[in-house]
Amino acid sequence: MTMLQRLALPPRTEAASAPAAPERMQALIERTLELDRHVQRRARADLAALPELALAPDARAALGPKYPARAFAYLEELDRGDDDAPAAEAALLDEAARYFRGAIRPQSPHSLFNMVPEPSVEATAAAWLATAYNANSLMDAFGGEALLIEQQVARKIGRWAGWPQAMGISCNGGKFTIMYAIKSALSRIAPESIRDGLPRDLVILCSEGAHYCVEHAASLLGLGSGRCLRVPSGSDGRMRPDALRRMLDEQHAQGRRVAAIVCCGGTTINFNCEDAREVREIADAFARERKLPARPYLHLDSVIGWLYLSLLDADEAQLRERVPDPRSRARIAEVLRRLRGVDGFDSLGVDFHKDGLCPYASSFFVARDRRFMDELGDGSYRYGEQDFQYGQFRAYRYTFENSRPGQGILAAWMNLRRLGRAGYGDYLAGLHQARDALADALQRHGLFRVLNRASLGWELVFEAPFAPDLLALAPSRQDLALGFMQECWDRVNAGYDLPLFSIVPGYRIDNDPDAVTTGFLLYPMQQRSDAQWDRAVALIAAQFHDFQARLRAQPRALSASAFEKPIR
């Protein structure tokens, strides 16, 4: 049948036509519930089939922090015969259940592995609706007002940072925010590179404690990971000012141009955060003294630290009222002090899926102005006033994607409007309170020692007291710690409801390179009762005692292990 014949067909009768919108929505809801019931049923069945754990007899009572996993080898699975026949309903439901096997369940109180929160119902439902309506936010002719809301999110966060003209890009993850920043910087310092490719004299700098993806971002952009140089940090987790200035001068002396300085605006562990004003002054002085046409582009990787911007307008008295607990307040006040100079930066990153109570992925690259729209283009178009009339706005000219999901835009906007700036400030204060409550629980129990008292974040790094005779058995403390960690992970992967926490090899206590040990990480993402924290600590302790007792009774060789890209 030709397209024209199809178009000429008479309208179908009501019964045979596609369901009207509300019916379709009802069908979607029912199908989702059906899938969910099956996923839960399968997970519970797997859990019930596990043997009881002597050290935690209740650990099969409810689903744990992970859907029960199975071990497999990817290449073997892929080599298995493929079935191209349409799947029956039961098989289809099983496939959906299989998808979640081994996945973290952030809704579990024992999900303490990393900054993985349970997103709010409001944000998740809104994101879900955007999926159901299948909106494409590449341009407003397709995505409608989603593109305005995207800019309203960026403008709102930008205003918190002190940028009244801020605009931005909704994107799939913090790594993209860094890529947008680096690409803007490369185009700014070498505009001809947009058409001709990158010259060989460009480098970027970033803090020693910056996320491991910065080098990969540089590589993906064609700059090269080796052109990303890390500036040594001091004990407070900031780039050492003398080191920053020295590296800027060294690069200049070698005939290289520093396109950007990617600064830490809070990291997962130790919350490494630059003093924004100090960095800016150093970059300004460098450019002035070297008579450069412009200072290096300054990006704040605040995919975690953006949340603190919600309190940046609070004076001392207001902060005392908003964050009554002195321990939390001291940490927050120091971060706010360091962030105060961000108004002089060029861009920052925001991950609403980390600490904005939104589902994945809801990141925003936020820039102080809209120059990025040209800098991220292919050189064939310049944005002008005409682009900002409804019906004319096209994001695809400057985004990595062409077709683009809009879920993150609506999720972020729902939470920003629902909670308001004050609500996000309260959420931050609550996270710090949760940290203190968990630290208190560790203290009450007495077995473990909190290592990261100097951290400005709300994570907890603690040390386990391995016995000297067992330490002597292992190639190193790290290998012993990893042996213990692996056992804990194996139980959680099997499906047991036990705390899912993590390991921090080479943890520098107070950022001191001479005080390195292997720590363990707990990431509280919401406040729990003291009893719940006590129970989580007791369950870790029970596993620790069990590990040591069995190792002593049946000594076994612990292998030396290497770590790639640990949480940092």
Ligand SMILES: Cc1ncc(COP(=O)(O)O)c(C=O)c1O
């Ligand atoms: C400081 C920092 N920057 C960037 C990233 C990368 O973000 P994403 O995983 O959303 O791409 C992370 C992730 O943990 C991070 O902590």
